Amino acid sequence: MDITGRDPLFDDDEEDPELQNQSEFVASKEFLVYLIDAGAEMLLPFDTKKGSFVQVSYLQSVLEAVEENLKQRIIGRDDKVGICFFNTIQKKNIQEANGVYVWSELKDLSADLIRSFSTLHENFQKEVGSQIHRPAGARENPLYDALWVVQAMLRSGTSKNVAKNVMLFTNNDDPFGDVDASVRQDMRRTTIQRAKDAQDLGIGIDLIPLSRPGEDFNLAIFYSSILKMEVDDEDGAQYLLAAANKFEDLKLKLRKKLYKKRTIRKMKLTMVGGTEIGIRTYALVRPSVPASHVWVDSRNNLPLKTERSFICYDTGALMAEPLKRFEEFQGKKVVMALDELTKIKNVTNVQLQLKGFKPMKCLKDYHNLRPPTFIYPDEEAVQGSYAAFIALHRAMLQQNKFAVAFYGSRASSQLVALVPQEEELADGLQLEPPGMHLIYLPYADDIRPTEKYHICSEASVPRASKEQVEAAAAFINKMKLDSWSVFDISDPAMQRHYAILQAIALEQEEESLLEATDTTLPDSKGIMRANSAVQAFKDAVYGPLHDQEEADAAAERAKGSIASQKRKAAAEVACKEAQNYDWGELADTGKLKDLTVPELKLYLTTHKLPLTGKKELIINRILTHLGK
């Protein structure tokens, strides 16, 4: 199975609009500036919880996190990033502000950028330099200047389809702590104003506060006013927790193409009475495929242009894309126009017609064809959609029912199940959004009677006894996965693909490819724990002598059948007897013809040559084999 292979839904000339949309899913852009504090505090050793001996500074771990994040982001979507440090010795920015160093202007992500960034920490102090001591009485405000610089970096691009963000890394919760009290208030005010201005321009400021050992990052001192949040203790703690997670998430190894939340289709759910509820559909689960590729000329790596042409098979003439199709039927060519084919498929003008409701148990496990589509009410299209949708949603959940509807689209019209999904939250994060999943149901034509393929015609099929079922239950109990989530397992083939791409693009060593672990493999420790239960289950269903029986059977198979055993024995005898003749000499002296056919056949058997033919042919075969 090729991982790029996508099951075509309805193999036809028309493209499925849904799939078309997917290719259009060019991710939303994000313009992001990593704004990193390079001040003295950041050089403190970072408390690595795992107790490793090498102590890494805050700055370095931020650099590492950003590097991982860049590698992740380059696969994820078409973002532009810039990297800027503040509290630096060197300055580099168009505003010529002191203590601000723009290491990279906002630009498309590229392999070069990541490569040079990955070596930055080695000579950071030489190239950029951390400002250890603030010059006494300085009126500079690197944070203020940095925000200004960053705002300028982010000015290009319309804000409509681009999210502009700043990710601010610092472990200093009191940036104006060592400033003269006389100017502190002023600095504080202007900096807040600057941040506010940036936010008004549509720039989001995302603070990643790093707590120093022994003390939590105190948002209340300054940063809460930038983040536009009222801080009481609880919120602050929650924010810190979320931020810590975010920092860890930056280092995630999972490479995944990200998609913008995007409506696939806006439509109406037509109720049985004819009233319509506005809904929008979304793709929440779709098989991921490797990022797009282009063909290049291998001599110069320049992209190639593809040209498609249609040629009439009979006349060899070049033609426009034909608008007619045909099918061979009874030796005739039955011609249909494309619009007739469209007409055949168009069985309804209603987008989603509700048919009724069924208890959940009617939805069988095999009633599935492709990934579902998520639906959510659309108040914008039809007023009152929320109320009607929510009421139905609740009623269905409460009565444990799903809705059956007919889904009409140009590509495939079919029955669908609308399965209500309750919102599920964990730690304030939405695990499952509220709405309904639209599940595509098969027709009778699509369901195979697999259960009946091996019907036992005489007697009944063996069934597990009560004891055997109990043994199985004990085994299942031992093999339970605790708190399993669908996010636990990533696709090893996709991760490998991205790892290869990254390794080649960044000219990494090939060993880096070996790291990736295949999370799909069963956990061997868990299996060890289940060992006794496995043995009990095995004994219960296979009998205690199973392994021995299997070994015997394997040995038996190795020996082969009785006929082949005979043949083997005969060959051995032949081998022995053939050794009594000096074939080479017999051949040289032309005495082969003096031997009888059974004698000659000894040679053939020994060398596994065909035994057929007349004596003459056999002698020739022997001579050929002897190379004479």
Place this chain on the structure above:
Amino acid sequence: MARNKETLVVLLDASVIMRPHLHVALQSLMSATGVVVQLMFNKADEVGLVFFGVADTKNDLNKELGGYENVVVSRPIAIVDEDLSKCLEDVPEGTVASDFLDAIVVGIDMIVKKLAQGKKGNIRLSLITTTENSIRDPDTGTVEEQVDNIAKQMSEQCIKLEATIVRIGQQTPFLDSKTQQKNEALLRRFESQAQAEVSIMESSMSLLGAMKPRNVTPTTLYRGDLELTPSMTVKVWVYKKTAQEKFPTLKKFSDNAPASDVHATREVKMDTDYKSVDNPDISVPPEQRTKAYRYGRNYVPISTELMETLKFKTEKGLKLIGFVPVSAMRRHYYMKEANMFVPEPGHTKSILAVSALARAMDASHQVALVRCVWRQGQNNVVLGVLTPYVATQLNRADGFYFNIIPFADDIREYPFTSFNTLPEALQPSEVQQKAADNLVHMLDLAPAENREMLQPDGTMNPILQRYYNFLHARALNSEADVPPIDEALHSIVEPDPELLSENSFAIQQFCTQFPLTPNFQKEKGRKRFWRERVKDEEVPLEIKDEAAMDVGPISFSSLVSKQVEEVGITNPVQDFEVLLARRDSSEWVPKALQGMKKIIDDLLDSAYSGNTYEKALSCLCALRSGCVVQQEPLEFNIFLRKLATKCQGKRLNDFWERVVREMITLISRDEAPDSDVGSEEAAAFLTSQREALQEEPQDEIDEMELLLGEAI
């Protein structure tokens, strides 16, 4: 392909009671015996057709032994051809008596006579009956014994029975339901002894889907071990359970060859050429092409060979990862068509192991996660879930259904607004909730055990059915039109009228409780049109004026805080003013101007007897004053000239007259120094235009041309 060959004898009840449903049954047979499909794929399946419950008698057994009356062999077992469809159209006259046992015996006799002893293959008897007529008692013994005898003979001959009991609509009162029950029991008796299956069809639609049109030869996807742990394996075979019957792919048709050429293939070859950018004449041979993958700004070329050596490799095999509660395995994780795991047939140990596992999983509500590699060297792994299939029939083995579930990579996490946090006004009231509860309760498609409407397993694909009907009709007559979908299949697509009338109160209640008012302005068609026009006309807006990135403090007027981003249709004038007032980017002014022009155009385009003129006029005034303030006189002047051309002497002439009346003139140099007209000229524009027009009525001028001409 001989091994695919099928022999089917259809036993169709044509008695008086069955008559009303005969059309559907025949339609079903048409598809079931797959006349069209068979002909299409040149299959050599054999079909025989027997009518029973008819006035005539015509069968071999009757000739040889007597009895077996009211059974007519309409067509002996023969390869499917056009004749079959004729036989299906030519139904003999019905009568009251219909004895399906007689029909079954006749069917068996036909098969035995036609086929040599011990012949393998798929041999089926398909019985369609109402079971509303009683069975004649046999001369010796009981009916039950007779059934047992027949069943025994059938299993010796490897003949399968598919019985379809038709019970459409309300049962007619004069029928003895005891007869029905008795007959059903007789048919069920077959189920336990021979390979038989009884299904009850309660609607014409499900009758239509009762028979599978195409019998696919089962092929396994995988045969081998399912590794529960390294120390314990089970032998399983994996088959497809659902596989979408695709709409056929037709060949492209070329009419280049003369119509008289009978040997013409009519085919079209499609060529894809790869050409280098610098020399478009040369096509690059395949060996010189390399795939390059996108990596940020770069494309990274990776040769197929390198990719092949580096990429993920797998060993064939199925491994159990563990068990999870069924509640954690959400139904919407199922990604593709389902498969089925069955224990290796005949391998008792595996049958027992699967049976024990399936039953234990079923009882403890657990499902199994498995990692699958179907073939050696397959370059990905499949993650799936096994759910138990616990067989109810004694002659079937227990097994598992298998569905592919997503990896972390395949899930997109989009946030959605929680229903609970929505404002009260958007939430359903208590009365509304009751109406919805009632609707969900009443509109029940599965009101009783064994009674389920629109069951996927019995619902035919109306589109495929329509396609084959069309193909058949077109083959006979090249002028044939696309047929409407079959009457009986309407109930798949449209709401069931019966269900509607039964529950009209609940439906009515729901409709009145929930006022749903569509927002026509936001409708899709119009929006798209709009967007396209923007594309056509609009010069891309780029911010060139970098000085506009004012570093000074930004005023936060109440207008800005509303964050209007475009000129909307509801409050265009206000939006426009807000946008002009926004200072956080220089893009807003051109955007506001463009947006306003669009709105005016749009208002006029959608005008119906002047209903939008008032609004359009106020927009035009606002646009004019906006252009004066922003010192963009050309923007307005060009627009007004365009508007003049658009309106004068045409449908919108009355609007232009109002413009003249309101004295909305061009912007003169007095108002804005950059203007292209003086004050006199500006004032004269309105009148002169009128005169010019009166002199020679203009033809419609291409708007774009006009615009460009003026801009230069």
